[in-house]
Amino acid sequence: MILGVDTSTYLEELEVGNKFYLDGKEIDPLDRFIQNGVNYMRIRLWHNPYTLDGKPYGAGTCDYNYFIRLAKLAQSKGFKILLDIHYSDFWVDPAKQVLPKAWKDHSYEEVLKDVYEYTKETLLNAKKDGVEISLIQIGNEITNGLLWPYGKLLENPNGGVRLGYDKVCALLKEGIKATKETTPDCKIIIHLERVYDTEVYDEYLTQLEKYGVEYDILGASYYPYWHGTFDDLYRTLNLCRNKFKKQVMVMELGYAFTLEDYKEGCNNHLVIREDTYSLYGFKKEFDFTKEGQAAFVKAFLKRAEEEKLDGVFFWEPLLIPGEGIKWGTKEAQIYNAGAFIKEERSDWCNQCFADYKGNLLPSFDAYTLKK
Numbered sequence: 001m002i003l004g005v006d007t008s009t010y011l012e013e014l015e016v017g018n019k020f021y022l023d024g025k026e027i028d029p030l031d032r033f034i035q036n037g038v039n040y041m042r043i044r045l046w047h048n049p050y051t052l053d054g055k056p057y058g059a060g061t062c063d064y065n066y067f068i069r070l071a072k073l074a075q076s077k078g079f080k081i082l083l084d085i086h087y088s089d090f091w092v093d094p095a096k097q098v099l100p101k102a103w104k105d106h107s108y109e110e111v112l113k114d115v116y117e118y119t120k121e122t123l124l125n126a127k128k129d130g131v132e133i134s135l136i137q138i139g140n141e142i143t144n145g146l147l148w149p150y151g152k153l154l155e156n157p158n159g160g161v162r163l164g165y166d167k168v169c170a171l172l173k174e175g176i177k178a179t180k181e182t183t184p185d186c187k188i189i190i191h192l193e194r195v196y197d198t199e200v201y202d203e204y205l206t207q208l209e210k211y212g213v214e215y216d217i218l219g220a221s222y223y224p225y226w227h228g229t230f231d232d233l234y235r236t237l238n239l240c241r242n243k244f245k246k247q248v249m250v251m252e253l254g255y256a257f258t259l260e261d262y263k264e265g266c267n268n269h270l271v272i273r274e275d276t277y278s279l280y281g282f283k284k285e286f287d288f289t290k291e292g293q294a295a296f297v298k299a300f301l302k303r304a305e306e307e308k309l310d311g312v313f314f315w316e317p318l319l320i321p322g323e324g325i326k327w328g329t330k331e332a333q334i335y336n337a338g339a340f341i342k343e344e345r346s347d348w349c350n351q352c353f354a355d356y357k358g359n360l361l362p363s364f365d366a367y368t369l370k371k
Contacts, residue, residue: 001304001305001308001309001310001311001312001369002039002040002249002310002311002312003037003038003039003040003311003312003367003368003369004038004039004040004041004042004082004311004312004313004314005033005038005040005041005042005313005314005315005317005318005367006041006042006043006044006084006252006313006314006315006316007030007041007043007070007316007317007318007319008042008043008044008060008062008070008084008316009059009060009316009318009319009325010030010070010318011060011066011069011070011073012059012060012061012324012325013318013319013320013322013325015324016322016323016324016325017322017323018320018322018325018358019358020318020354020358020359020360021357021358021359021360022359022360027360029318029353029354029360029364030073030074030077030079031077032360032364032365033079033367034077034078034079036364036365036367036368036370037368037369037370038079038367038368039078039079039080040079040080040081040082040134040135040311040313041070041071041074041079041080041081041082042082042084042135042251042313043062043067043070043071043074043081043082043083043084044060044062044067044084044086044140045062045063045064045067045083045084045085045086045122046061046062046063046086046088046089046090047063047086047087047088047089047100047101047102047118048063048089048100048101048102049061049062049063049089049090049332050063050089051331051335052101055329055331056329056331057089057090057328057329057331057332057335058326058327058328058329058332059090059091059326059327059328059332064122064125067083067126067131068126068129068131071083071126071131071133072129072130072131075130075131075132080132080134080135081131081132081133081134081135082133082134082135082136082137082189082313083122083126083133083135083136083137084136084137084140084191084251085119085122085136085137085138085139085140085175086139086140087100087115087118087139087146087147087175088100088147089101089335090328090332090335090336091328091332091336092139092140092141092142092146093140093141093193094141094143094144094193094194095144096148096336097139097142097144097145097146097147097148097151097152098148098335098336098337099111099147099148099150100114101335102114103147108150108167111147111150111171112170112171112174113174115147115171115174115175115178116174116175116177116178117178119138119174119175119178119179120178120181120182123136123178123179123182123183123186124182127182127183133183133186134185134186134187135186135187135189135217136179136183136186136187136188136189137189137190137191137219137251138172138175138176138179138188138189138190138215139172139175139190139191140191141191141192141193141221142168142190142191142192143192143193143194143200143204145164145167145168146168146171146172147171150167150171151164151167151168151171152164153165153168161203161207162203165207165210165211166211168207169207169208169210169211169212169213170211172190172208172213172215173211173212173213173214176188176213176214176215180214187216187217187247188214188215188216188217189215189216189217189218189219189249189251190208190213190215190217190218190219191219191220191221191251192204192218192219192220192221193220193221193226193227193252194227195220195221195222195227195228195232195233195236195237196227196228196232196233196236197236198235198236198239201218201220201236201239201240202239202243205218205240205243205244205246209244215246216246216247217246217247217248217249217310217311218237218240218241218244218246218247218248218249219248219249219250219251220233220236220237220248220249220250220251221250221251221252221253221315222250222252222253223252223253223254223255224255224282224285224286224296225272225276225277225280225282225284226276226280226282227282228282229282229283229285230299230300230303233250234303234307237307237309238307247310247311248309248310249309249310249311249312249313250304250309250311250312250313251313252313252315253300253312253313253314253315254314254315254316254351255286255292255293255296255297255351255363256270256272256288256293256350256351257288257289257290257292257293257350257351257352257355257361257363258288258289258290258350258355259272259273259274259288259350260350261350262321262346262349262350262356263321263345270347270348270349270350271347271348271350271351272288272350272351274288286299288350290355290361290362290363291362293361293362293363294361294362294363294366296363297314297363297366297367298366300312301366301367301368301369305369314353314367315351316348316351316352317351317352317353317354317363317364317367318352318353318354319346319348319349319351319352320346320349320352320354320355320356320357320358321345321346321349321356322346325346325349326345326346327345327346327347327348353367
């Protein structure tokens with residue numbers, strides 16, 4: 001089983017002076033991951049995460065140059081690389097899939113060409129720059145489509161299969177075509193979320209099959225407060241494996257170690273709060289404590305091995321707070337046209353493998369397959 005991490009913001013962490021410690025001694029957490037058997041790094045890529053006058057969007061400002069720097073560092077330490085292309089200038093997920101600014105006035109036919117050319121150029125440049133990409137996501141959490149409005153999936157007023165799969169699949173096929181032409185040994189991932197909803201996955205993969213979308217791996221996000229129990233997860237993943245004959249991976253995994261904010265007087269501004277489970281109708285099985293997070297990690301990996309999961313990636317385990325570490329700048333919020341209203345702060349940091357001061361938590365070393 002592939003054991004991976006997504007540490008896409010790591011270089012920005014280093015640039016603001018953040019450090020990591022084990023038993024009071026400064027360490028390199030990437031080296032520690034390698035020692036624990038973590039063998040893949042997943043790195044996101046945004047098309048142009050800057051305003052027209054050059055102001056960065058934050059959250060790593062993960063442009064191509066940033067990707068290359070982080071990928072080279074990771075490779076030098078022994079990680080293999082998973083490239084997560086968002087096909088946007090900033091975060092995308094089921095609630096937002098904003099076209100890159102450079103493509104916003106393009107027709108659907110032009111965007112098809114853009115996807116092909118951008119993917120091909122990225123992969124060729126990466127090869128030229130000495131980065132070997134072993135896995136690639138064509139889009140990120142594309143349960144509701146990608147590159148809106150062209151690739152947006154819409155509810156069918158008559159019920160049944162959602163509308164728009166023809167265009168979604170055409171867009172995916174352009175990215176896949178470019179990948180196969182440039183890096184034929186790279187395995188291709190389709191990444192969805194909402195993994196508790198087996199019917200949506202069945203619908204989606206059936207449509208991918210119908211339109212001839214060739215991919216290798218079905219990836220899912222899994223955060224139990226939003227996506228249910230381990231049983232919910234594997235009910236869906238085993239359908240994908242058994243019915244559609246695909247490898248299955250968890251592309252994003254996370255769990256909180258505390259509910260205390262890193263800033264006084266800012267309680268309830270973190271992404272995960274005491275009421276998160278109840279808001280989404282799921283039952284909490286692990287405490288939001290250091291010990292609870294470690295127990296979750298151990299239980300997840302035990303079940304993953306039993307179910308023969310093909311891979312798992314913990315999402316942003318090193319994203320601790322610090323000066324300038326932000327979920328996104330005001331300029332980024334404007335780009336996402338109101339779909340992304342958050343404070344300029346690090347509100348994911350209670351789900352890291354280190355506390356707010358950089359001390360490694362028990363979950364860090366629990367994230368291993370070594371016995």
